[in-house]
Amino acid sequence: MRATMTLEQKVGQMIMIAFEGTQASEMVRHMIAERHVGGVILFRGNMVSPAQVAALTRELQEIALLSPPGLPLFIATDHEGGIVQRIVEGVTPLPGNMALGATWSEEDVRASAAIAAGELLAMGINVNLAPVVDVNNNARNPVIGVRSFGSQPEQVARWGAITIQTLQERGVVATAKHFPGHGDTTVDSHIALPAIEHSLARLEAVELLPFRAAIQAGVDAIMTAHVTFPALDPQPGLPATLSPRVVTELLRQKLGFQGLIITDDLEMGAIVERYSVPAAAVMALKAGADILLFRYNHDYQAQAIDAILEAVRSGEIPAERIEQSVERILQVKAMRGIVDRAAAPPQDAARLVGQPESLERVRQIGSRAVTLVRDEGGLVPLPQDGRLRVLNPALAEIARAEPLVNDQVTLAAELRRRGVALDESAYTLWATDDEIRRHVQAARAADRLVLATYDLARYPRQRILVEQVLALGKPTIAVALRSPYDLLSYRTVPAYLVTYGYRPALVAAAADILAGRAQPKGRLPVELPELYPAGHGIVR
Numbered sequence: 001m002r003a004t005m006t007l008e009q010k011v012g013q014m015i016m017i018a019f020e021g022t023q024a025s026e027m028v029r030h031m032i033a034e035r036h037v038g039g040v041i042l043f044r045g046n047m048v049s050p051a052q053v054a055a056l057t058r059e060l061q062e063i064a065l066l067s068p069p070g071l072p073l074f075i076a077t078d079h080e081g082g083i084v085q086r087i088v089e090g091v092t093p094l095p096g097n098m099a100l101g102a103t104w105s106e107e108d109v110r111a112s113a114a115i116a117a118g119e120l121l122a123m124g125i126n127v128n129l130a131p132v133v134d135v136n137n138n139a140r141n142p143v144i145g146v147r148s149f150g151s152q153p154e155q156v157a158r159w160g161a162i163t164i165q166t167l168q169e170r171g172v173v174a175t176a177k178h179f180p181g182h183g184d185t186t187v188d189s190h191i192a193l194p195a196i197e198h199s200l201a202r203l204e205a206v207e208l209l210p211f212r213a214a215i216q217a218g219v220d221a222i223m224t225a226h227v228t229f230p231a232l233d234p235q236p237g238l239p240a241t242l243s244p245r246v247v248t249e250l251l252r253q254k255l256g257f258q259g260l261i262i263t264d265d266l267e268m269g270a271i272v273e274r275y276s277v278p279a280a281a282v283m284a285l286k287a288g289a290d291i292l293l294f295r296y297n298h299d300y301q302a303q304a305i306d307a308i309l310e311a312v313r314s315g316e317i318p319a320e321r322i323e324q325s326v327e328r329i330l331q332v333k334a335m336r337g338i339v340d341r342a343a344a345p346p347q348d349a350a351r352l353v354g355q356p357e358s359l360e361r362v363r364q365i366g367s368r369a370v371t372l373v374r375d376e377g378g379l380v381p382l383p384q385d386g387r388l389r390v391l392n393p394a395l396a397e398i399a400r401a402e403p404l405v406n407d408q409v410t411l412a413a414e415l416r417r418r419g420v421a422l423d424e425s426a427y428t429l430w431a432t433d434d435e436i437r438r439h440v441q442a443a444r445a446a447d448r449l450v451l452a453t454y455d456l457a458r459y460p461r462q463r464i465l466v467e468q469v470l471a472l473g474k475p476t477i478a479v480a481l482r483s484p485y486d487l488l489s490y491r492t493v494p495a496y497l498v499t500y501g502y503r504p505a506l507v508a509a510a511a512d513i514l515a516g517r518a519q520p521k522g523r524l525p526v527e528l529p530e531l532y533p534a535g536h537g538i539v540r
Helices: 007-013 026-033 049-066 097-103 106-122 153-169 198-206 209-216 244-254 278-286 299-316 320-335 339-341 356-369 395-401 413-419 435-442 459-469 485-489 504-514
Strands: 015-019 039-042 076-077 079-080 173-178 221-224 260-262 369-377 388-393 421-425 449-452 475-478 495-498
Touching: 007 015, 007 299, 007 320, 015 026, 015 153, 015 299, 026 049, 026 299, 049 076, 049 106, 049 339, 049 388, 076 173, 079 097, 079 106, 097 106, 097 221, 097 413, 106 153, 106 356, 153 173, 153 209, 173 209, 209 221, 209 299, 221 244, 244 260, 260 320, 260 435, 278 299, 278 320, 299 421, 320 339, 356 504, 369 485, 388 395, 388 435, 413 449, 421 435, 435 459, 449 459, 459 475, 475 485, 475 504, 485 504, 495 504
Parallel strands: 015 039, 039 076, 173 221, 221 260, 388 421, 388 449, 449 475, 475 495
Antiparallel strands: 369 495
16 A cells, blocks of 8 residues: 555655544545545544544545545544543543542553543544553643643553553554653643753653553554653753654664654644744654644644655655655554444444443442542541531533533532532632632631632632631531642641542542542542652541
8 A cells, every 4th residue: 555655645644633613624624635634633622422423533534535545544532531531422421540540440440441442433533642641740730630640650650551451452542642751840831842851860760661661561652742851852942742862762762662653733832932833843753753743723734744745855854754654654554453444434322432331330430539638537427417518619610621521510519419418609710809708708607618629720719718718717628629739739628538530420429428428448649749648548
């Protein structure tokens, strides 16, 4: 097949693009049929229901198979679980990596990955841009956080390898990301360029360890990070994605990775604030990438393809470099059965996703993940007497931060379903001073409080509310609905529970523990600096 392909067709195979809409747009039809792109990535706006996604992927594959060179597409999405799951309606709402890490269970990690693989394939999606194998050892990381399995490199490596093997055994291409590590940053690479200035010895011991394990596990693809590492490449401000020293010398040669190297989105702030997208595309290929990832800008996509073609024709990029990448792409498409499956429509997605047994398994995982970090004075479970007030972040606010499966799932609602009598306050994540005063005044009348918070580092106005509520001196249980690091902002709270995300199973598990229907089983997968080590948890 490769011998009969034109240069344009070969370069097209190295491009993965996003597009707008729930059906194949004219733009994506053109890019597949005329520019020969070999991959598409689906985001939230492309996915309404399993049946609709299956119809969309079938349509996209038909366009590719009927257009030269007649090769099936990589159809990818970020199906990490937790806060990054592009489709939630009708599918199983998976726990995120940090919730899985809190179970300390290989079986739970494997089960979650198996559910993901089965549901993705049922919808015609053959590439999962997951797992995240970044080691989150920075409490102020704004972009990884609960997307990581934890702060211990050995555990992240172990759970990442299990996820990779499980996805690939079932025919889904797994992608370890973000090489060589995005866990110890305080800058979001979607917005600007982060730097990790650790020594090579430290990078080898921490950041690179999970990627070595991923390679040993046979991972099909690794995604590069738009992060600069002076210890790996001294060129100032050069993102790893564009660095031959990182991509070719380190990943390909030193670590011996022979699979696909995929860039993170080349339209992210860390790239476009320094380079034009066409120039970055050429640099990424010269660095050693096999597949270039783009978002929605059709002009960028077309310009990047033209720039690559010109670079090959001028000799700036050797033709052999293109041949090597295309050969890897074709090998993976054949090895994972994509060539065979693309000719047939996806399975009955509506029948095969979101099944009761998958939902039950996720419920069980949630019951093992939620962690009681602190309980001074035996506040958990809640007593049946006295007046209780629950302060929740407003659901509409959380829905803007992560996909929600059920708009009725709040901690207060789940407690009521378990027979707990309570009053409720719903506060906004950017609460005004007047709003905070109202909620604090309402809390004065309660005998005890449950105070739910949501990622204080990202929404710091909550801190003012927390401080004023704690100053009331009421028996208070804080429930972190996303980040375990919230405790670092209110260290004096007497009881502290963590869910690691706003998945229904996790919120329900927290309510079970508070209502006395279940015992806490989770243990911290991360260190809380100066407070608790990884592995800590009150298990009863």
